[in-house]
Amino acid sequence: MVPDAPRSPSRRSLLKRGLLGGALLAAGGAGFLALRTGKRVAPPAGGLHVFSESEYGVLDALAHRFIGSLPGWPTVEEVGVALAVDRIAEKTEPSVRAELKQLLGLFDNALAGFLFGGRTEPFTALPSAAQDRVLEEWRDSRIAVRRTGYNALRTLVLAGYFQSPLTWKPIGYPGPDDSFFQPDAPVWFGRSVPRPEGNGVYHPEDTR
Amino acid sequence: MSGRIFTGKDLVKDTEVSADVCVVGSGAGGAVLSEQLASKDLRVVMLEEGGYHTRSEFNMRESWAYPALYQEMGNRATDDQTVLILQGRSVGGGTTVNWCTSFRTPQRVLDKWASDFGVQGITTAALTPHWEALERRLHIREWPLEAMNRNNQVLWEGCGKLGFSRGLIRRNVHNCADLGKCGLGCPIDAKQSMLVTLIPDAVEHGLDVYANASARRLLVEGRRVRGVEAQILDASSDTPTGVTLTVRAKTVAVCGGAINSPALLLRSGLTGRGNVGKRLFLHPVVIMSAQMEQPVEAWNGAPQSAYSHHFIDRGPERMGYFLEVPPLYPMIAATVLPGFGAAHQSLMQRLPSTQVTIAITADGFVPGDVGGTVRLGDPKERRVHIDYPLRPWHWEAFRDACEVMARVQFAGGAREVISLHASPVRLRPGDDIARLLAAAPWEPGRVRVATAHQMGGCCMGKDAEHSVVDSSLRYHDLDNLFVVDGSVLPTSLGVNPQETIFGIARLRSADVAASVA
Numbered sequence: 177m178v179p180d181a182p183r184s185p186s187r188r189s190l191l192k193r194g195l196l197g198g199a200l201l202a203a204g205g206a207g208f209l210a211l212r213t214g215k216r217v218a219p220p221a222g223g224l225h226v227f228s229e230s231e232y233g234v235l236d237a238l239a240h241r242f243i244g245s246l247p248g249w250p251t252v253e254e255v256g257v258a259l260a261v262d263r264i265a266e267k268t269e270p271s272v273r274a275e276l277k278q279l280l281g282l283f284d285n286a287l288a289g290f291l292f293g294g295r296t297e298p299f300t301a302l303p304s305a306a307q308d309r310v311l312e313e314w315r316d317s318r319i320a321v322r323r324t325g326y327n328a329l330r331t332l333v334l335a336g337y338f339q340s341p342l343t344w345k346p347i348g349y350p351g352p353d354d355s356f357f358q359p360d361a362p363v364w365f366g367r368s369v370p371r372p373e374g375n376g377v378y379h380p381e382d383t384r
Numbered sequence: 385m386s387g388r389i390f391t392g393k394d395l396v397k398d399t400e401v402s403a404d405v406c407v408v409g410s411g412a413g414g415a416v417l418s419e420q421l422a423s424k425d426l427r428v429v430m431l432e433e434g435g436y437h438t439r440s441e442f443n444m445r446e447s448w449a450y451p452a453l454y455q456e457m458g459n460r461a462t463d464d465q466t467v468l469i470l471q472g473r474s475v476g477g478g479t480t481v482n483w484c485t486s487f488r489t490p491q492r493v494l495d496k497w498a499s500d501f502g503v504q505g506i507t508t509a510a511l512t513p514h515w516e517a518l519e520r521r522l523h524i525r526e527w528p529l530e531a532m533n534r535n536n537q538v539l540w541e542g543c544g545k546l547g548f549s550r551g552l553i554r555r556n557v558h559n560c561a562d563l564g565k566c567g568l569g570c571p572i573d574a575k576q577s578m579l580v581t582l583i584p585d586a587v588e589h590g591l592d593v594y595a596n597a598s599a600r601r602l603l604v605e606g607r608r609v610r611g612v613e614a615q616i617l618d619a620s621s622d623t624p625t626g627v628t629l630t631v632r633a634k635t636v637a638v639c640g641g642a643i644n645s646p647a648l649l650l651r652s653g654l655t656g657r658g659n660v661g662k663r664l665f666l667h668p669v670v671i672m673s674a675q676m677e678q679p680v681e682a683w684n685g686a687p688q689s690a691y692s693h694h695f696i697d698r699g700p701e702r703m704g705y706f707l708e709v710p711p712l713y714p715m716i717a718a719t720v721l722p723g724f725g726a727a728h729q730s731l732m733q734r735l736p737s738t739q740v741t742i743a744i745t746a747d748g749f750v751p752g753d754v755g756g757t758v759r760l761g762d763p764k765e766r767r768v769h770i771d772y773p774l775r776p777w778h779w780e781a782f783r784d785a786c787e788v789m790a791r792v793q794f795a796g797g798a799r800e801v802i803s804l805h806a807s808p809v810r811l812r813p814g815d816d817i818a819r820l821l822a823a824a825p826w827e828p829g830r831v832r833v834a835t836a837h838q839m840g841g842c843c844m845g846k847d848a849e850h851s852v853v854d855s856s857l858r859y860h861d862l863d864n865l866f867v868v869d870g871s872v873l874p875t876s877l878g879v880n881p882q883e884t885i886f887g888i889a890r891l892r893s894a895d896v897a898a899s900v901a
Contacts, residue, residue, distance in 0.1 A: 244726035246733075267457060267622065269765045311724060315806045316830075323806070323829030324465045331459075331719045334728075338718040339447040346729070348736040349683065349714050352444030356563060357571045361440040366388040366587040375558045375573040376580025378521055382558075 220256065226265040226273055231280040232258050235333070237300045238283070241307050242333045250342040260336035276332070279325050387422070387587045389475075391436050392596030392619040398628045401592070403429040404900045406612050406633035408599045408648065410434075411477020412885035413869030414639030415578030415586070416518070420893035422589035426900060429592050429631050430583075431614050433644070433766075434474035435622075436595035438579070442569035446715040449568035453481050455643075458716075462756070462772045466828040467668060468720075469643075469770070470836045475595050476579030477641065479882060482836070483566050483687040483711065484555040484575055486524045487879035488515055489887065492697075496749070501874040502846025504855040506888060514890040515883065522556040522576040524883070531562065533685025535709045538676065538739045540690040542796030543707070548694035553708075555686060556882075564684040564711055595619075597629050598766065602636060602652035602865065609636045609865045635899045637866040639889075642838035645871040646758045647768045649842065649852075649859075656842070656852035656860065661758040663843045665747045665876040666772055666835035670782045671710075672789040673721060673731075674739040674798035681736055687711035688880075695788060696746065696878050703753075703781035704878060705745040707789065712740060720832055722808045731802075741793060743785030748840070748875030750777045758841050774833070779826040782833070790817050804832035837881050842871040856895035857888075864899050868892060 217233045224232055239257040243249075252258075265273055284298045295302070299310055314326035337343065344351050362372045371377065405421050407414045410432040421428045437452050450458030453474045460469040472478035489511065497503040518524070529552060532540060543550040556576040566575055573580045587593065597614040604610070616627040638645045646661040654660060688708050696704040712735060721731045731738075747753055756772030790801045790811050802808040809824045811817055825831070845851025848860035853872050859865040868889050870881050877884055 242724040242728075244724075244729040246726050246729045249729060264457070267451060268459075269767050271762055271765055271767065308725065320464065320827075320829055326806070327465055327829055330724060334718045335715055338715045338732075341445075343714060343718075343732075347714055347732050352565055353563065354443075356561065357443050359440055359443075361438070363436075363438050363440050364389070364584065366386045366584075366593075368386045371584055371588060374580065376576065376584060378581070378585070380520075 220259040222259065224262050226262050227277065227280070230284070231277055232262065233300050234280045234284045235261055237307065238329055239333050239337065241304065241311055242330055243337050246346075248346045250340065252337070255337050255340045255342055257333060257336045260339060261332050264332065264336060276328075279328065283325070283329070385590050387589070387591040387593070389436055389587060389593045390595065392616050392625060395594070395616045395627050395629060398630075400630040400632065401429055402632040403427045404633065405429075405635045405637060405896060406431065406631040407637045407639055408612060409477060409639035409641060409644070409869060410475050410578065410583060410593065411472065411639065411641055411869065412479050412578065412882045413889045414637070415476065415479070415582045416886050416889035417637055417639060417868045417893050417896060418591050419582040419586040419589075420890055421897055422586040422591045424897055425590075426897060427590065428586070429633070430594065431597040431599050431612065431629075431631065432475050432593065432595045433598040433617070433640075434472075434595065435619055436475045436593070437480075437569065439569070439571050439573055442571040444563070444565040444568050444571060446568060446713050449481070450715070453569055456767065460770075462770045464828060466774065466833055467666060467772050468832070468834040469666070469838065470834065471641065471643065471838055474579075475583065475593065476577045479577040480569060480579045481567050482880075482882060484557055485688045485708070485880040486519075486522075486554045486556050486883045489884040490878055493875065493877055497844070497874050501844065501851065502855075503844055503874065504846070506855060506891065511887040511891055514887045518883070518886050518890060522581060523558040524554050524556045524576075526552045527555050527686050527689040528552075531686065532689045533564070533682070534678070534680045535682035535685070535711070535739055536688065536690040538674065538680070538796035538798070539692065539707060539709050539741055539792060542792035542794075543692045543694065545795040546791060548692050548792070550690060550692045550694075553689050553691055555689070557686075560686070562685050564687060565713075566687050567711055567713070594629060598624075599640070599648055600651060602638075602648065602654065604652060604654065604862065607861070607863050609633075609862055612636055635864045635866065635896060637868045637896055638842075639867070639869040640871075641869050642841045642871040643758050643768065643770060645867055645869055646841035647760065649867075650758075650760050651763070654859065654862075657849060659843060659850065659852045661841055663748070663754055663840040663874065664756040664758055664770070664772065664838070665840040665873070666756065667744045667837035667839070667876050668747065668772075668774070668778060668782075669742050669744050669834045669836070670785055671720065671740060671742050671804045671832060671834070672786055672793060673802050673804065674741070674793035674796075675734055675800040676737050676739050676798055679736050680739045682709070682712035682738065682740060693878070695785070698784075701750060701777075703745045703747065703750055703777050705743045705781055705785045706878060707741060707743055707792065709739070709741055712738065720804060720834070722802070722804055722806055722832070739793060739796070739798065741789045743782075743789055744837070745778065745781045745785065746876050746878035747778075753777065755840055774828055782831070783821055783826055787817050787821050790821075806830050837876070839870045839873040839876050839881060842867045843874050844872040845874060857892045858895065858899070866892075866896050866899070868896065
């Protein structure tokens with residue numbers, strides 16, 4: 177039997193409803209663990225539009241775990257994954273950006289790590305194998321909002337990586353046939369200019 | 385007298401225009417309606433929140449297509465992120481990016497609407513002449529078996545071997561070159577989307593289209609709507625420019641689709657006695673991924689050409705579902721396939737020989753299935769709250785469908801099948817599929833669920849206490865407001881929805897026209 181699935185809290189109030197936590201985190205917010213900061217990575221040359229340097233560091237660490245390092249694949253650095261995610265996030269609405277920033281902060285927050293997993297090190301300061309265990313904890317958590325967090329971050333990072341055509345070769349994806357793409361095709365705006373002939377124009381006698 | 389297609393670039397100061405009918409939305413509903421009204425010499429103004437993108441931009445790359453042609457850049461989802469929502473957002477709406485699958489509405493669905501919701505006049509007999517006209521105009525016909533791609537063949541052959549009913553899909557294409565990139569915009573206009581067919585037809589008859597115009601509010605006075613207020617968006621950044629476009633109209637037709645239409649009504653204070661935003665149906669989809677011996681290359685060829693409706697009726701207490709296949713492109717495959725690190729890379733390396741089957745569940749039929757809801761979010765933002773709780777009947781259907789799909793894939797020659805659980809269930813030929821799947825976690829966030837078909841939110845029906853619009857698609861409590869899109873469907877369909885929406889819009893265009901007089 178499949179039990180009636182619990183309602184997951186809204187992503188809009190990830191912290192408030194999901195972690196009881198709002199209060200707990202606030203209470204402990206000034207404590208030692210909450211102030212432990214993770215490793216920093218140098219920000220990208222083009223500058224960050226959405227994320228802070230520490231959030232960028234978390235994204236970069238996540239990218240190195242979500243994306244493997246099998247031979248033949250472009251590296252996280254070659255694609256510029258964390259930067260790509262920053263630019264994707266830039267096009268989202270303010271509430272989405274705020275949630276993403278919260279989520280990244282929570283991921284690296286040592287107090288949250290301690291409460292969830294008994295760790296006292298921020299995510300970015302953990303060795304790779306321990307980082308993978310943290311990801312698995314979020315993925316398999318009984319708390320729905322943590323699974324939501326895992327899925328959201330994973331999707332974002334993978335989208336940031338696989339948007340790059342550098343990934344096509346290791347996939348074995350040949351890419352589209354560019355001979356069919358016509359950037360100089362006429363764009364019709366009406367205004368009594370005759371509509372250009374094309375496949376969308378109807379000719380009743382053409383019954384193909 | 386030809387109309388014009390404007391974009392956000394053309395409107396640099398607050399503008400007011402007048403029309404007989406203002407149509408909000410340019411997808412399957414809005415486009416068909418506009419073409420019918422414009423051809424009757426009514427002055428029609430169409431508002432579309434998304435951009436005017438044409439084949440001059442359709443480079444068949446996901447990194448361009450998702451931000452330009454999909455709601456929330458392809459990241460729309462239920463609030464809890466459990467259901468990924470693929471929904472179009474540009475001139476042509478969903479028809480610009482869908483996979484061309486065209487089904488007439490099943491009789492049993494129309495019968496249910498008549499018996500349970502008091503829907504009148506939306507019958508097979510009434511719709512048939514409209515479907516026939518549209519099928520001619522949009523070149524809708526069966527895709528030949530000999531042209532079927534390998535991805536579809538696995539479903540076709542697997543169903544054949546297991547004795548499951550199967551059929552060939554009809555597609556709205558003309559001079560199709562089999563490029564397989566329908567979901568990213570057709571670069572040769574072969575797809576007979578609204579973007580290249582009925583919208584330009586209507587512009588030739590005088591329709592004015594305003595792209596990058598986000599309708600924010602209906603202007604309601606007493607029992608009448610007087611027009612629509614829209615925010616102009618910058619065509620490149622998609623953010624408001626501060627310019628307002630006001631359309632004064634004798635009649636307004638809201639055609640924004642199953643999520644954005646109810647949201648516009650709610651923003652305008654129209655709650656439909658509490659029914660607006662209710663009964664949201666999504667055709668929730670579960671997915672199974674198979675490894676084949678031979679190349680599949682599911683990015684080539686007509687994305688959908690085979691289907692099975694064998695499991696559409698599993699009795700009144702259980703959700704039915706139907707089987708189809710999706711195209712695979714790298715970004716969507718990477719985000720949908722499970723796992724991370726080297727394991728995920730290994731799956732991606734096998735993408736060329738990966739076959740994927742989807743089961744599309746028909747919601748709104750099991751007793752008590754009232755679907756999900758759309759609610760308003762921050763009034764300053766365009767994003768709305770979408771809730772779609774997954775109930776016990778969903779999980780039962782998902783598990784059953786995954787078992788059936790694995791059987792079909794093995795019958796079609798798969799050497800391994802995986803579920804799209806966050807920790808996938810791995811199945812080999814000869815495994816006890818039912819037992820292994822039963823042991824998997826069927827809970828939100830642990831298995832990928834998606835939707836490409838959004839329906840409901842402005843339910844059609846006889847009784848104003850339980851529906852939003854009447855059988856003519858008129859808002860119950862106003863004289864001249866119509867909703868003409870997938871949001872009026874009282875249940876889901878059990879088939880891909882575009883032709884149902886085309887047909888109902890064309891049938892009811894006469895009612896919209898009559899309200900102008």
